[in-house]
Amino acid sequence: MKALNWIQSRQKWVYFTLVALVGALAIYLSIPFSAQFQYDYRLGQVWLEDDLYAPTDVxxxxSVDDLETDRSLLIENKDLLYDYHFRKEVWEEQSILDTLSIDQYKIWQESGVIESLPSANHRLFLYDGTLLDFTSSFTPNSIQAKHGLEEGVVILPTYTLNTALTDSALQFKLQALTLNKGILTSGTPVVLRGATITTEKFEMLKALERSFDASANELNWSARVGAVLYILLMFFALAVYLHVHYP
Structure with missing residues (x-):
């Protein structure tokens, strides 16, 4: 009975609470929070809409293919880092050449001997970052051919590839590889009326759509929070009014 009497004494507020909950839910559900990119497009299609410009920086x-191509190019054209070795005394001890040709050892040491000459698309460095040039260097095979040496003669190179440093430099470049082609600045024409949607324009439209969806999603949550606060404030003000004027 006490509970029933309490409810009857608070009947106005019970009704107000129920009406407020139903009203708040109805208002919340009636607010359109979501928005969608309003254009339908496909590759090769003629753009029949009005001229489209980038509204903001995008x-x-x-693409995955572009990233894979960039990675492949970095790997194919990676910088090569070498260690340097003084071999002149070793060659003399080996007696690779006769005594009349020992001056060649000095030439080999100064010009450099490398196991195989790298292609021109690589940049060549000493282990400390000094730029190298192997255009006048020799290879063991070229020395053997020039001096008519036996195939079993071992000619140690003065430059050897430092694979650890080379791989480390490559990994640094791969990690620093940019994931973006650039920025579509605000006001830039994306596609004009009557133009054919090429691959480039298609990618620009996709980027614009992704940017729009991300912004819409962020604004969606902000709008929902704002709507809840607004509804609560509205009914709180109404409750205060009823309490003051209709106690």
Whole structure:
């Protein structure tokens, strides 16, 4: 009975609470929070909409194929780092050449002997970062051919590839590889009416759509939080009004 009497004495507030909950839910559900990119497009299609310009700065991400191509190019053209060795005394001890040709050892040492000459697409460095040039260097095979040496003669190179440093430098470049092609600045024409959607324009449209969806999602949550606070504030003000004027 006490509970029933308490409910009857608070009947106005019970009704108000129920109406407030139903009203708040109805208002919340009626607010359109989501938005969608309003254009339908496909590769090779003629753009029949109005001229489209980038409303804000939009990042143009690279495709998976573009990233793989960039990675392959870095690997194919990676910097090569070498260690240097003084071999002149070793060659003299080996008596590779006769005594009349021992001056060649000095030439080999100064010009450099490398196991195989790298292609021109690589940059060549000493282990400390000094730039190298192997255009006048020799290979063991070229020395053997020039001096008519036997195949079993071992000619130690003065430069050997430092694989650890080479791999480390490559990994640094791979990690620093940018994931974006660039930025589509605000006001830049994306596609004009009557133009054909090429691969480049298609990628620009996709980037614009992704940017729009990300912004819409962020604004969606902000709008929901704002709507809840607004509804609570509205009904709180109404409750205060009823309490003051209709106690």
């Amino acid at each position: 990042v143009l991400p690279k």
